[in-house]
Amino acid sequence: MSESSRSVAPSAGPVRSFDFPPVHADVLDNGLRIRSVQVGRLPVVTAMLVLDAGEALLDDSRAGTAVLTGDCLEGGTAKRSGVELAEALETIGAGLSIGTGWDSTTVSLSCMADRLDDAIGLLAEVVLQPAFPDDEVERIRGQRLAAIHQREMDPVGIATTASRRLTYRDGVPYGRPLGGSVESVGPFNPTAAAGFVVAQYRPKGSGLVVVGDVDPGQVRSLVETHFGEWTGGTGLRPGIDAEARTHERGIVVVHRADAVQSEIRIGHVGQARSTPLYFALRVVNTVLGGAFTSRLNLNLREEHGFTYGVRSRFLVRRGEGPWCVSTAVGTDVTADAVREAVSEITTLVADGPTAEEVDAARDYLAGVFPLELETTGQIAARIAELLVYDLPDDYYADYRDRIRSVTLEEACEAARGCIRPDEMTVVVGGDADEVQGPLEGLGWGTVTVARRSEYARAWTDRQ
Amino acid sequence: MLSIPIERFTLDNGLRVNLSHDATTPVVAVNLWYGVGSRNEREGKTGFAHLFEHMMFQGSEHVPKNRHFELIERAGGSLNATTWFDRTNYFETVPSHHLELALWLESDRMGWMLPAMTQGKLDNQRDVVMNEKRQRYDNQPYGDWDEWIQAMVFPESHPYHHTVIGSMEDIEAATLEDVAEFFQTYYVPNNAVLTVCGDFGRDEALDLIERHFGEIAPGEEIPAIPGDLNLDPTIGATVRERVEAEVPLPRVLMAYRVPPYTDAGFYAADIAGSVLGTGRASRLYRSLVRERRVAKDVTSFVLPLTSGAGMLLVWATGFPDGDPCEIEAALAAEMEGLSSVTDQEIKRAVALTETALVRQIEQVGQRADLVSMFDQFFDDPARLNGELERLRAVTPADVSAFVSGFLGAENRAVLTYVPATVKSATPGVA
Numbered sequence: 001m002s003e004s005s006r007s008v009a010p011s012a013g014p015v016r017s018f019d020f021p022p023v024h025a026d027v028l029d030n031g032l033r034i035r036s037v038q039v040g041r042l043p044v045v046t047a048m049l050v051l052d053a054g055e056a057l058l059d060d061s062r063a064g065t066a067v068l069t070g071d072c073l074e075g076g077t078a079k080r081s082g083v084e085l086a087e088a089l090e091t092i093g094a095g096l097s098i099g100t101g102w103d104s105t106t107v108s109l110s111c112m113a114d115r116l117d118d119a120i121g122l123l124a125e126v127v128l129q130p131a132f133p134d135d136e137v138e139r140i141r142g143q144r145l146a147a148i149h150q151r152e153m154d155p156v157g158i159a160t161t162a163s164r165r166l167t168y169r170d171g172v173p174y175g176r177p178l179g180g181s182v183e184s185v186g187p188f189n190p191t192a193a194a195g196f197v198v199a200q201y202r203p204k205g206s207g208l209v210v211v212g213d214v215d216p217g218q219v220r221s222l223v224e225t226h227f228g229e230w231t232g233g234t235g236l237r238p239g240i241d242a243e244a245r246t247h248e249r250g251i252v253v254v255h256r257a258d259a260v261q262s263e264i265r266i267g268h269v270g271q272a273r274s275t276p277l278y279f280a281l282r283v284v285n286t287v288l289g290g291a292f293t294s295r296l297n298l299n300l301r302e303e304h305g306f307t308y309g310v311r312s313r314f315l316v317r318r319g320e321g322p323w324c325v326s327t328a329v330g331t332d333v334t335a336d337a338v339r340e341a342v343s344e345i346t347t348l349v350a351d352g353p354t355a356e357e358v359d360a361a362r363d364y365l366a367g368v369f370p371l372e373l374e375t376t377g378q379i380a381a382r383i384a385e386l387l388v389y390d391l392p393d394d395y396y397a398d399y400r401d402r403i404r405s406v407t408l409e410e411a412c413e414a415a416r417g418c419i420r421p422d423e424m425t426v427v428v429g430g431d432a433d434e435v436q437g438p439l440e441g442l443g444w445g446t447v448t449v450a451r452r453s454e455y456a457r458a459w460t461d462r463q
Numbered sequence: 464m465l466s467i468p469i470e471r472f473t474l475d476n477g478l479r480v481n482l483s484h485d486a487t488t489p490v491v492a493v494n495l496w497y498g499v500g501s502r503n504e505r506e507g508k509t510g511f512a513h514l515f516e517h518m519m520f521q522g523s524e525h526v527p528k529n530r531h532f533e534l535i536e537r538a539g540g541s542l543n544a545t546t547w548f549d550r551t552n553y554f555e556t557v558p559s560h561h562l563e564l565a566l567w568l569e570s571d572r573m574g575w576m577l578p579a580m581t582q583g584k585l586d587n588q589r590d591v592v593m594n595e596k597r598q599r600y601d602n603q604p605y606g607d608w609d610e611w612i613q614a615m616v617f618p619e620s621h622p623y624h625h626t627v628i629g630s631m632e633d634i635e636a637a638t639l640e641d642v643a644e645f646f647q648t649y650y651v652p653n654n655a656v657l658t659v660c661g662d663f664g665r666d667e668a669l670d671l672i673e674r675h676f677g678e679i680a681p682g683e684e685i686p687a688i689p690g691d692l693n694l695d696p697t698i699g700a701t702v703r704e705r706v707e708a709e710v711p712l713p714r715v716l717m718a719y720r721v722p723p724y725t726d727a728g729f730y731a732a733d734i735a736g737s738v739l740g741t742g743r744a745s746r747l748y749r750s751l752v753r754e755r756r757v758a759k760d761v762t763s764f765v766l767p768l769t770s771g772a773g774m775l776l777v778w779a780t781g782f783p784d785g786d787p788c789e790i791e792a793a794l795a796a797e798m799e800g801l802s803s804v805t806d807q808e809i810k811r812a813v814a815l816t817e818t819a820l821v822r823q824i825e826q827v828g829q830r831a832d833l834v835s836m837f838d839q840f841f842d843d844p845a846r847l848n849g850e851l852e853r854l855r856a857v858t859p860a861d862v863s864a865f866v867s868g869f870l871g872a873e874n875r876a877v878l879t880y881v882p883a884t885v886k887s888a889t890p891g892v893a
């Protein structure tokens with residue numbers, strides 16, 4: 001290849017179209033929704049049960065109940081002890097994975113396709129007949145308490161916990177750590193677990209997603225066999241009033257003596273999953289801090305070397321989740337990093353992204369879409385998202401077109417409407433003796449210094 | 464059981480090339496393994512292989528700084544690189560019509576990296592890497608465990624004695640001359656494997672690879688790995704360290720020298736590791752977490768290293784008031800008790816590994832990485848297809864022999880973390 005031809009990036013070949021694989025939708029008489037997708041590249045299958053049983057349903061006094069109930073499913077069923085259950089699942093190569101978030105609990109497993117019948121039978125047994133033996137619930141509660149203790153000493157946990165607490169008004173679930181506190185987890189017992197299952201593990205509002213080397217025509221009878229006897233109406237679904245704690249800018253340092261880095265969080269209340277600006281916001285966030293070549297990363301990492309990386313995220317949920325920029329920087333450059341980050345955010349909101357940036361972000365987001373849909377687990381998780389957020393089954397059919405149709409004006413409007421530089425709370429988890437003075441030097445008013453225990457634990461306090 | 468199609472070629476300059484076709488999704492992975500890692504670092508240069516990996520993203524003669532990322536992200540692709548003991552890998556997954564872009568970018572930095580290097584770029588990436596070390600190791604509870612463990616399991620003369628991230632002093636001391644020398648020595652086509660996996664036309668891909676990589680000159684023979692690779696199969700004693708640190712919970716780690724990945728004995732070690740610590744029915748979870756309740760979590764893994772020995776590692780994290788001695792005794796009992804492994808336990812371990820491997824190769828990027836690995840380590844990329852059979856062939860007698868040979872007290876490194884009293888919760892009070 002000649003020198004001259006090497007100096008120009010090659011042009012793209014002909015585009016091959018990508019279609020989200022067809023989703024077969026069905027529903028059992030008891031209301032359980034079924035979604036199945038045939039992907040036959042390898043003899044593997046993922047089954048994912050989505051329950052309308054997230055942490056956001058719970059008030060502060062019961063925080064952690066959804067997470068703990070999910071964790072306690074491994075304690076055994078009416079038919080099997082916890083050990084026997086683990087043996088049965090793992091002998092067919094199916095590790096059980098239980099994930100609890102703000103909006104749902106998912107119980108899922110993947111296994112070789114010829115073991116699907118056994119696997120779905122075990123999945124049903126775990127969810128419909130959990131036993132919650134005293135001894136196992138006590139063990140798992142103890143593990144959760146130890147995990148809370150770990151979070152309270154972890155630099156990432158300390159900064160994130162303080163940031164969420166300072167973002168939301170007292171009593172908003174999103175202001176507390178997902179897994180609850182020592183105080184709220186303390187009283188958890190088998191009765192609480194069983195009560196949560198009766199209230200929220202119900203066929204109406206739930207969905208079973210099956211993706212992989214399986215004939216969708218056979219999925220219904222398989223699901224009917226194992227889940228047909230499940231009964232119960234719809235569980236609770238209270239609305240979320242995700243009110244902000246403050247509309248003023250502030251800086252809080254959570255002190256960790258001799259910390260070699262500062263964990264920085266900058267943010268405020270963001271948007272719900274249902275926002276009409278969803279696609280425009282994805283574009284805006286990509287420009288700000290959602291890709292390697294984002295403004296924040298090119299500034300803080302590639303220009304200044306302050307950090308290994310920085311990112312911005314809109315954590316969209318049923319209610320307004322947080323918008324948060326996060327990074328970890330050297331202690332001596334903490335104030336410089338905060339100044340640069342805030343400057344990038346402020347400029348983006350004031351001037352908007354450029355046409356070139358919007359183009360690049362749209363191409364990136366539309367292009368990576370199929371890259372994130374290679375595995376049965378990835379496809380199942382995407383479909384589960386439709387069930388949790390009441391989105392139509394054909395939602396992904398024009399997903400890439402909707403990304404590509406975001407205009408420069410829409411992106412500018414989304415940036416202005418959803419990012420409010422004057423209302424940002426900056427949290428710095430680091431050595432206050434080193435960073436307080438330089439942060440005050442930024443001229444944004446008083447820098448509040450807190451001991452970590454104030455934000456690690458005291459969110460249940462009514463101040 | 465696996466039948467991944469793999470075609471292998473070698474260019475005149477020594478570059479090994481593997482093509483693995485799968486048109487299920489219109490994406491293609493480009494994956495490059497260079498046969499250089501932290502094991503090739505000399506004294507005073509620890510962490511350099513990893514710092515060099517960062518410099519590979521700082522542009523090349525025809526690609527300005529940041530352009531590599533911009534072009535791949537614009538194309539809707541993902542990319543990264545990792546440095547490990549025995550190798551460094553670089554990879555892109557892109558929509559299939561952008562295959563040539565990825566090949567051009569990889570070839571430009573393989574052939575034309577040095578003209579783009581500047582002191583400013585090196586200074587910037589030294590800062591980034593030092594912040595990576597702070598974030599991932601120094602500012603993390605237990606974050607320095609591998610520094611301790613590697614130094615305990617491998618003697619100072621062995622290249623696995625030091626970590627991939629290296630020391631702050633050595634990172635800080637790196638120069639542009641080091642960059643040039645490292646590039647000319649190791650980043651040569653005869654020290655690399657290129658795998659393309661996914662949706663592509665065979666002849667077109669071969670033509671593009673020849674066009675972009677064919678003119679890169681081969682380098683000299685790769686120098687021997689520094690240090691002494693001859694190792695006793697075992698450590699020869701129980702070695703122990705106790706670290707008081709700002710950690711929330713006590714944790715006991717145990718590490719063992721085991722046969723290297725390139726030795727047939729490795730598979731018994733791998734199965735033993737899964738029987739011990741993979742899944743909720745594993746021995747460690749069942750005993751330490753579920754029944755005796757001395758640990759809140761347990762972990763086990765086996766590092767498939769190739770130079771002299773591999774390493775099997777387990778750890779258990781205790782409760783706030785837990786006694787590390789009790790955790791250590793419980794771990795040791797399970798390690799030694801593994802000599803009585805059953806057929807059923809092996810069956811469970813193989814079934815979990817099978818699902819994990821098949822799920823891994825669902826992604827063309829992961830599949831390409833495995834093909835490159837088998838080529839680099841075994842000179843046999845298609846070995847991937849027989850990996851499960853090698854695990855299935857392990858018998859209880861093999862595991863027993865492995866346990867009596869390797870998991871006893873004469874081959875044990877024990878690292879104990881105990882929570883130190885928190886220095887100062889109140890700012891301004893020393």
